Amino acid sequence: MLEIKNLHVKLEDEDKQILKGVDLKVEAGKVHAIMGPNGSGKSTLSYVLSGRDGYEVTDGSAELEGEDILEMEPEERAAAGMFLAFQYPVEIPGVGNMTFLRTAVNAQRKARGEEELSASDFLKIIRAKAKTLKIDADMLKRPVNVGFSGGEKKRNEILQMAMLEPKLCILDETDSGLDVDAMKLVAEGVNALRDEGRGFLVITHYQRLLDHIKPDVVHILAGGRIVKTGGPELALEVENNGYAGILAEEA
Amino acid sequence: MALPEVKQSATEARLSALSLPESGCLKAARQAALSRVQTMGLPSRRDEYWKYTRPETLVQAEAAKAAVFAADETPMFSAFDRLNIVFVDGVFDAEASDDLSLEGLTIDRIADICCKDIHWAKDLYGVLEARGQTPVERPLAALNTAFATDGVAIRVTGKVSKPINFTYVHSDESSDAILHHVIRVENGAEVTILENGPAASRFNKCMEIDIADSGKLHLVRAQGRDHERRAATHLFTRLGTESVFKSFTLTVNGVLTRNEAVIELTGDDAIAHIAGACVGDGDFHHDDTVFITHDAVNCESRQVFKKVLRNGATGVFQGKILVKEGAQKTDGYQISQSLLLDGDSQFLAKPELEIYADDVACSHGSTSGAIDEEGLFYLRSRGVPHAEATDLMTLAFLAEAVEEIEDADIAADIVSRLEGWLARRR
Ligand SMILES: Nc1ncnc2c1ncn2[C@@H]1O[C@H](COP(=O)(O)OP(=O)(O)O)[C@@H](O)[C@H]1O
Ligand SMILES: [Mg+2]
Numbered sequence: 001m002l003e004i005k006n007l008h009v010k011l012e013d014e015d016k017q018i019l020k021g022v023d024l025k026v027e028a029g030k031v032h033a034i035m036g037p038n039g040s041g042k043s044t045l046s047y048v049l050s051g052r053d054g055y056e057v058t059d060g061s062a063e064l065e066g067e068d069i070l071e072m073e074p075e076e077r078a079a080a081g082m083f084l085a086f087q088y089p090v091e092i093p094g095v096g097n098m099t100f101l102r103t104a105v106n107a108q109r110k111a112r113g114e115e116e117l118s119a120s121d122f123l124k125i126i127r128a129k130a131k132t133l134k135i136d137a138d139m140l141k142r143p144v145n146v147g148f149s150g151g152e153k154k155r156n157e158i159l160q161m162a163m164l165e166p167k168l169c170i171l172d173e174t175d176s177g178l179d180v181d182a183m184k185l186v187a188e189g190v191n192a193l194r195d196e197g198r199g200f201l202v203i204t205h206y207q208r209l210l211d212h213i214k215p216d217v218v219h220i221l222a223g224g225r226i227v228k229t230g231g232p233e234l235a236l237e238v239e240n241n242g243y244a245g246i247l248a249e250e251a
Numbered sequence: 252m253a254l255p256e257v258k259q260s261a262t263e264a265r266l267s268a269l270s271l272p273e274s275g276c277l278k279a280a281r282q283a284a285l286s287r288v289q290t291m292g293l294p295s296r297r298d299e300y301w302k303y304t305r306p307e308t309l310v311q312a313e314a315a316k317a318a319v320f321a322a323d324e325t326p327m328f329s330a331f332d333r334l335n336i337v338f339v340d341g342v343f344d345a346e347a348s349d350d351l352s353l354e355g356l357t358i359d360r361i362a363d364i365c366c367k368d369i370h371w372a373k374d375l376y377g378v379l380e381a382r383g384q385t386p387v388e389r390p391l392a393a394l395n396t397a398f399a400t401d402g403v404a405i406r407v408t409g410k411v412s413k414p415i416n417f418t419y420v421h422s423d424e425s426s427d428a429i430l431h432h433v434i435r436v437e438n439g440a441e442v443t444i445l446e447n448g449p450a451a452s453r454f455n456k457c458m459e460i461d462i463a464d465s466g467k468l469h470l471v472r473a474q475g476r477d478h479e480r481r482a483a484t485h486l487f488t489r490l491g492t493e494s495v496f497k498s499f500t501l502t503v504n505g506v507l508t509r510n511e512a513v514i515e516l517t518g519d520d521a522i523a524h525i526a527g528a529c530v531g532d533g534d535f536h537h538d539d540t541v542f543i544t545h546d547a548v549n550c551e552s553r554q555v556f557k558k559v560l561r562n563g564a565t566g567v568f569q570g571k572i573l574v575k576e577g578a579q580k581t582d583g584y585q586i587s588q589s590l591l592l593d594g595d596s597q598f599l600a601k602p603e604l605e606i607y608a609d610d611v612a613c614s615h616g617s618t619s620g621a622i623d624e625e626g627l628f629y630l631r632s633r634g635v636p637h638a639e640a641t642d643l644m645t646l647a648f649l650a651e652a653v654e655e656i657e658d659a660d661i662a663a664d665i666v667s668r669l670e671g672w673l674a675r676r677r
Contacts, residue, residue, distance in 0.1 A: 050632050078634035090629035094647025103643065108634035160633060
């Protein structure tokens with residue numbers, strides 16, 4: 001599904017290398033978790049994959065289902081099936097949440113040569129999905145993320161993911177700022193999307209999200225490299241011993 | 252005091268190209284206005300109030316030619332049930348207009364004010380304009396009062412069932428129109444006025460609006476898509492106790508537009524909202540100059556102006572809130588913002604507050620910036636193509652101004668025009 005090879009990334013405006021050779025392969029149907037200390041490059045990896053400006057790929061490659069995504073515009077990546085649930089969802093005053101989602105869903109359909117969803121079909125689908133995420137009609141009407149609480153923003157990200165049905169879902173610290181109930185809701189939303197044909201890259205600091213979204217593989221990213229890969233037990237090790245122990249071991 | 256020579260000669264040149272219309276009972280008002288013009292002189296680029304906008308083409312004796320734009324969309328507001336009043340190059344067109352009678356108001360041409368002896372209009376014509384000359388001079392408005400060749404007097408006495416719509420057709424590329432309307436909204440009466448069209452190659456328009464206690468007037472205007480047209484408009488509004496005035500202006504294209512609004516809150520608990528959205532591309536200069544005077548207790552005023560500028564377009568905002576002594580509990584809000592779609596465009600803003608009462612809440616803000624890149628990336632990451640995402644963000648930027656329009660159908664018509672403008676520039 002997603003294959004990253006020897007990915008090197010630096011900041012465009014600064015002489016600062018952030019990713020220093022990341023290798024990663026996420027298979028369809030699998031959940032990979034990435035853990036790692038603050039500043040290790042986790043968000044950078046997710047931004048580079050989704051096409052945000054400000055980064056320069058100096059070496060390596062990233063392919064989604066065999067297609068080189070690094071050359072694509074962000075919207076092309078989205079249409080190809082890439083989705084990033086942002087660590088900090090962006091507020092867009094003046095653009096209604098519903099309008100935004102309908103525009104996005106139909107733009108992707110159009111890009112893929114599919115027929116656009118009618119207004120009534122769209123409404124039916126979004127209402128049902130919003131309900132399971134406890135997103136009320138008012139949140140759908142409000143401007144995108146404006147005045148949303150931390151938890152509401154994260155649930156809104158999952159709603160977008162559910163509506164867009166991407167092939168590869170990257171979740172960047174979707175658990176941060178959530179209380180236990182909200183986290184359960186978000187995890188249920190994610191689990192509902194788990195599917196043979198879909199891959200997940202779940203970035204988190206904490207074991208607790210992984211209690212709800214069971215990973216198949218866990219990676220530790222530190223200093224711009226994946227320093228260790230293992231099964232779900234690796235996340236427990238981080239929880240118990242912190243990164244210090246693992247990093248010392250690998251050094 | 253003698254005028255500077257340049258101003259004197261420019262004023263004389265303009266005046267010599269005009270002649271006072273025959274108008275019995277308005278003669279005194281027109282003559283008084285003419286002497287105001289002669290005393291003040293017409294605006295020149297040295298005037299502080301014209302620091303950001305060059306007045307020469309508005310002042311010069313002959314209007315520059317302006318190509319007539321071939322419209323490729325249905326005229327604005329045409330889908331609404333309305334009473335339509337048509338002016339072609341500044342001349343009333345009875346054929347094209349609807350019958351001017353409607354329950355709750357009377358409409359007369361200013362030429363008929365005297366023969367029909369319409370007292371209220373005689374007492375209003377030029378009066379609010381003259382009041383509006385202090386503390387800042389507005390010579391083009393006085394010129395209008397003196398020389399206006401057409402216009403209507405509308406007296407609103409009840410709750411009018413449908414909007415009054417002015418359609419200003421531009422058909423002659425050399426047209427130079429001066430229109431003057433006077434509107435009186437009586438106690439508790441309500442009306443919506445729509446205006447649409449470029450009117451002429453050069454358009455000088457003055458509207459004096461007097462709203463009595465508890466009266467309400469909504470004004471929504473659109474200034475037409477002709478690229479080469481020029482316009483100087485003045486709106487003078489006086490508000491009585493508990494009255495409401497709401498205005499919104501859409502400006503799409505036009506090489507030069509100066510819209511002045513002079514609003515005086517003279518009765519307690521009155522509300523005045525004035526908003527504008529403009530979109531300009533290239534040879535486009537748009538100036539909103541607003542002066543709001545709070546002279547009563549517990550009044551609210553709100554100014555919301557948004558400008559989208561690209562390819563070297565210029566936007567200007569001069570907005571002042573004056574709170575007079577004793578105008579306690581004033582709530583004054585003013586925001587002016589521009590969205591610069593490239594580095595060539597510019598926005599010049601001069602927001603001002605002058606307050607002589609101690610118990611007031613006034614705020615003002617002015618910003619100028621590019622499209623929010625974070626927001627743009629967020630939309631694109633969800634699959635919305637760059638151009639469409641930019642348009643969405645642009646409409647979002649304008650939304651705060653458009654939301655000032657109370658009627659949802661009118662607002663939707665305005666939004667569809669903005670969408671069209673953006674789509675044509677994809
Ligand atoms: N746009 C940026 N400008 C400056 N520094 C950046 C930028 N993006 C990332 N960094 C730096 O790169 C490093 C990795 O950041 P990030 O990818 O956000 O880490 P993580 O998500 O693992 O906490 C940090 O040192 C961060 O300060
Ligand atoms: Mg991060």
